[in-house]
Amino acid sequence: MKLPKIRELLEAVKALVVGPYTSRFPRKPHVPFKSFRGQPQFNEDFCVGCLACEEVCPAGAIGHNDAVSGGKAVRTIYHYTDTCIFCGECEAACIADHKGIKLSTEWDLAFFDRNRAFESIDRDLVTCERCGAVVAARRHLQWITDRLGELAFSSPTLYQTKLKELGLIDDNPAAVHRENARSDRLKTLCAHCRRQTTAGA
Amino acid sequence: MGVESGMPTCAEQFHHNRLNPAPKIEKGPARLFIDLDRCASGECSGCRLKCSYGSTEKNNNGIFSVAELATFVLVCRKCEEAHCVKACPVEALERRDEAGKVLVRHNLRCVGCKSCSHACPYGTIFPENLPFLVHNCDFCLDRRNKKNEPLCIATCPLGALRLVPADKEPGENTYPVGDNLLVHSTHWRNEKA
Numbered sequence: 001m002k003l004p005k006i007r008e009l010l011e012a013v014k015a016l017v018v019g020p021y022t023s024r025f026p027r028k029p030h031v032p033f034k035s036f037r038g039q040p041q042f043n044e045d046f047c048v049g050c051l052a053c054e055e056v057c058p059a060g061a062i063g064h065n066d067a068v069s070g071g072k073a074v075r076t077i078y079h080y081t082d083t084c085i086f087c088g089e090c091e092a093a094c095i096a097d098h099k100g101i102k103l104s105t106e107w108d109l110a111f112f113d114r115n116r117a118f119e120s121i122d123r124d125l126v127t128c129e130r131c132g133a134v135v136a137a138r139r140h141l142q143w144i145t146d147r148l149g150e151l152a153f154s155s156p157t158l159y160q161t162k163l164k165e166l167g168l169i170d171d172n173p174a175a176v177h178r179e180n181a182r183s184d185r186l187k188t189l190c191a192h193c194r195r196q197t198t199a200g201a
Numbered sequence: 202m203g204v205e206s207g208m209p210t211c212a213e214q215f216h217h218n219r220l221n222p223a224p225k226i227e228k229g230p231a232r233l234f235i236d237l238d239r240c241a242s243g244e245c246s247g248c249r250l251k252c253s254y255g256s257t258e259k260n261n262n263g264i265f266s267v268a269e270l271a272t273f274v275l276v277c278r279k280c281e282e283a284h285c286v287k288a289c290p291v292e293a294l295e296r297r298d299e300a301g302k303v304l305v306r307h308n309l310r311c312v313g314c315k316s317c318s319h320a321c322p323y324g325t326i327f328p329e330n331l332p333f334l335v336h337n338c339d340f341c342l343d344r345r346n347k348k349n350e351p352l353c354i355a356t357c358p359l360g361a362l363r364l365v366p367a368d369k370e371p372g373e374n375t376y377p378v379g380d381n382l383l384v385h386s387t388h389w390r391n392e393k394a
Contacts, residue, residue, distance in 0.1 A: 055313030055333035093312035095290040131243075136319050144288050144320050151284050155322040194324025195241055195276075199389055 030107075037086055038106040040079060042121040047100035049075050049123030049137030053090035059083050062090060066125060066134050073125035075137055081109070082117040096143065126161055128190035129172060130197070135190045138165075157188045224377040229367040232377065233340050233351075235264070237271055237386040239361040247329065251356040253341050263338035264353055264362070269330045271384040273304040275376060277325050278389060288320035308335045323389075340381045 023030055032038065054062040054077070061083035065076050079101070086103065094100040111117055123137040135141070141161040145152040152158040163169045172187060184197045239245070252262035279302045286294045286304075293310035294317055297303055306317075313333030318326040341351035345364075354362045365371075365383050375385045 050314040050316065052312040052314035052333075093291075093314075095312065095314045095316065136315065140314075140316070141319060144316050147288055147290075147316075148284060148320060151282065151287060152320075154284070155320070157319065189324070191318050191321070191324040191327050192241065192243060194322075195327075196243060196324075198323050199387070 032105045032107055034105070036105045036107065037088060038104045039081055039086065039109055040084065040088070040090055040101050041104045041106065042077070042079065042101050042119060043099055044121065045099075046096040047077070047094075047121055047123065048096050048139040048143045049077065049121075049125075050095055050140045050143075051077070052093045052095055053077075053101050056089045056093040058087060058089060059085045061085070068125075068127065068132070068134065073127050073134060075123045075125050075134075076120050077123065078118050078120045080118045082114055126157070126188060128193050129187040130184055130189055130193040133190045133192070135188065155194075156186050157194070160188050224380055227368055229380065230340075230342055230345070231364040231366050232381055232383040233267070233338075234363045234365040234375075234383045234385065235267055235271060236359075236361040237268065237276065237384055238374075239359050240268060241276075241327075245359055245361075249356075249358065250362075251352045252336070253344055253350055253352040254336055254338075262353070263336045265330050265332055266335055266337045267382060268327075269306065271378055271382065271386065272325060272327075272330065273306075274301070274378050275384055275386045275388065277304055278323055279303075284320040284322060285317035285326060288316045290314065290316060306331065308333075342381070 051064055054064055061080045063078045063080070065078070067074050067076070088103050090101045091098050091103055094102075123139060126135045126138050126141055127133065128135055135157060138161060141158055142165055145158045145162040148158065152162065160169065160172075164171075184193070187193075189197065240248075248262065248264060250262060250264060252264065254263045279296075283294075283296050283304070286296055291310050291312055293307045293312075295305045295307065297305055311331070311333065313331060315328040315331055318328040318331060344350045351364075354364065371377065371383055372385075374387050375383060378384050
């Protein structure tokens with residue numbers, strides 16, 4: 001090259017004035033870009049507990065456990081941070097406006113104990129008043145009710161969940177009696193019991 | 202039915218509007234018979250049958266695609282203003298106006314959130330019949346000469362499946378769906394309860 005390296009020379013002069021491009025990382029904490037694809041995190045305010053993220057996760061990094069004990073049912077959704085590949089499918093599939101689980105800008109992820117490489121979120125569950133099976137997460141049913149509007153009043157499972165949230169009705173004291181009759185239709189039911197009671201089978 | 206007309210899976214026919222809406226009872230390969238009433242009776246606590254398709258996934262075999270289609274055709278009440286369609290967050294459910302207003306789940310859009318199942322006021326859609334990864338049943342048309350095939354028929358603990366010759370008249374509450382499927386399901390309109 002005949003000419004001197006003018007571009008490099010300019011860069012060198014500029015660096016004296018503006019300082020280097022790189023950050024002073026070990027001394028100052030690094031702040032990633034806004035669009036940085038870091039580790040996904042649950043959002044307590046938005047997650048409805050529908051498990052769409054678990055269904056779509058290609059790495060199988062999301063799992064759940066439904067615990068029913070003493071009339072209270074809780075779903076714990078786990079996100080295994082060591083298995084996660086940060087693909088963002090969970091965020092893309094999240095039905096709560098893509099906010100229930102979201103890629104964060106978290107990047108400092110080193111850890112020592114692999115058994116603790118998970119984060120979890122708890123969601124209340126609604127159980128079937130006829131067979132006791134898990135119907136869905138309470139927040140999920142409320143989300144569907146809000147989405148359906150007045151149509152939700154055709155399904156006792158939906159409107160009762162909503163009315164309980166609003167504090168307008170209490171638990172159904174007659175729910176423990178399995179009657180196989182018309183009164184069963186007004187209970188909070190899973191899809192199987194709903195079909196059996198409506199079809200009269 | 203043959204290779205030249207595409208895949209023989211019911212979902213494939215359905216999605217491309219090739220599902221025969223008025224199938225005739227005549228010659229052809231034996232139909233797969235499924236007793237939907239037994240599947241929904243409550244005797245069954247979850248589908249545990251084995252599928253010749255060789256899926257390694259637990260609780261996800263080809264019969265779910267059959268059960269889903271048969272349910273949409275025969276059990277669904279075809280609401281004018283469908284709860285399930287309105288509840289779907291990703292517009293994966295579609296009510297086809299032609300061919301008997303049958304519901305279609307576009308499984309490339311579906312994220313498997315089961316909102317449609319919880320929205321249905323009749324319990325038509327069972328949540329376990331809506332897997333995100335769909336294994337479409339091809340009725341084992343090319344495996345039928347082998348021993349113990351199709352596996353689902355031999356392994357269903359309730360005996361809800363069997364092969365029925367195509368030219369046999371279906372019995373009461375039994376309807377052909379497409380060219381390869383025969384479904385026994387009591388219609389909700391016929392219930393005296």
